[in-house]
Amino acid sequence: MALLFRSSVDSEARWKPHLARLMPELEVRIWPEIGDPAEIDYALVWRPEPGLLASLPNLKLILSLGAGVDHILIDPHLPGGVPIVRLVDPYMTDAMSEYVILQVLRLHRQDLDYRARQESGIWLELDQKNAAERGVGILGFGELGQDAGRKLKGLGFDVALWGRRPKTVEGLRGYAGTTDFSALLGRSEILVCLLPLTPETEGILNASTFAMLPKGAALINAARGAHLVDEDLLAALASSRLSAAVLDVFHDEPLPAGHPFWRHPRIIVTPHIAAATHPPTAAPIILDNIRRFEAGRPLLNQVDPAQGY
Template identity: 55%
Template sequence: MALLFKSDIDRPASWIPALESALPDMEVRSWPEVGDPADIDYALVWQPPSGFLASLPNLKAILSIGAGIDHLTRDPELPRHLPLVRMVEPGLTAGMTEFVVMQCLFHHRRMLDYRAQQSRKVWQELAPVAPWQRRIGVMGLGELGADAVERLVQLRFDVAGWSRNRRALAGAACFAGREELPAFLARSDILVCLLPLTEQTDSILNAALFAQLPKGACVINVGRGEHLIERDLLAALEAGQLDSATLDVFRNEPLPPESPLWSHPRVIVTPHIASMTIPETAAEAMAEVIRTLEAGGTPPGLVDLDRGY
């Protein structure tokens, strides 16, 4: 059997040894050295060219290097009959939770205000807010969202979660469905978006949603750039409806130099690095996925394409 690794942003020098160690009985090939396409049983990929996966005649399954699959579903020739598995691995989850907690604390402790004071050489204490008085809302309660909720609860924040289907998470209020979204938003001083990108969630972070948040709320988008209408965010910041935002994902990446988000004093921009897959732990996770598929089982992260995640 052969596995093909293809990514333009992840370094094969780190991935190939990890995959070979985790899959000692499988040949690992690195794009663009595909060899005979008929040899490829599994493809571990990020942003493959349109039509490429369909050109592998004996492909058994498609494995996404990231937690998102929109880089694959954009392909009109995607072999939709094949199992599609998104990345579920402890390093990715831990990294995302670190970033979410860090940014929640950053906004909670008003670090943007202290940075502004520093630039003016102002020595002034700002009124503190206890964590149990700060209401954090997490949109998306899958593997990443649920772990972030657990850690925020441990820090004694007042945490709620919202998802398409009902979830139960210890220490957090859980809301579900469009009918409960307004109540969830109304109690979210800091809103974290960890939703998958689907037709239903595209552009969900818009003017109408921002208007339902408490005045002076913060928004943290670590889902997908397509979740956010950037002009609506800028307008809400200008009007004071939003206090600040952290954005790690954008509709156009890299973020164009002319974007006003780069220089906005109330916006933190990071280059899609909230969480990055760790080759060693990811290779072990993908090896387990392949073993499960070969045995006829259902691996973690198996995507339902009708739902979009």
């Protein structure tokens, strides 16, 4: 039983000890030294090269190294009929919620404004809303959105979530579909994007979306860079339609040195660190799905390629 490990951003040295300890019978092969491709049963990947998975004739299961699978589904040569599972790790969920809470609080407490005044030596108290008066909208009603929503609500914020299809979750206000999209935006002084990247959600953070937010709203994007139309964000900030943005993901990563986001006074840039995969907690979850497949049991977090998640 052999597994191919291929990640464009992560080191196999972080993963191999955990995989070997928990499933010693699993032979882990590191791309490009994969040996006979016909011997590969499983592929654990992040941004694999187009055609790589199709070159494995006996591939049984594709496992994503992260919560998203757009990096797999984008492959035009993706082999049909091979199940794909995404990684849902409570550690990553907690990490994402920490990031969202940190950035919501920074925006809520006007951190950028106070920092600008500090640089100019200006002592000036700004009017401050209570958390209960601050509408926070979360795009994405999956595990990440629900966890962040619950924790923000626990801090007193007025939280609502939006997803493509109706969903009822105890304690959380939900919106769904095209009709409710504008309603969610209209109440969101801080908008958080945690959506999966699909053809329907690509470019969803655009001028039309920003126009439906309250004037002076702020944006947090911790999902995918392709959700955002960069030029529309810059225009919205220039016109004061938006007051600030926090961005953890970008069309090109690393973000090019000359990109205007780097030096924009109303944009906070972080290098895709909101919820990094953590091998000690993720490896058991990944191997559980391999054991499930071997035993003919239902897989956890299997992806519907037609839906994109």
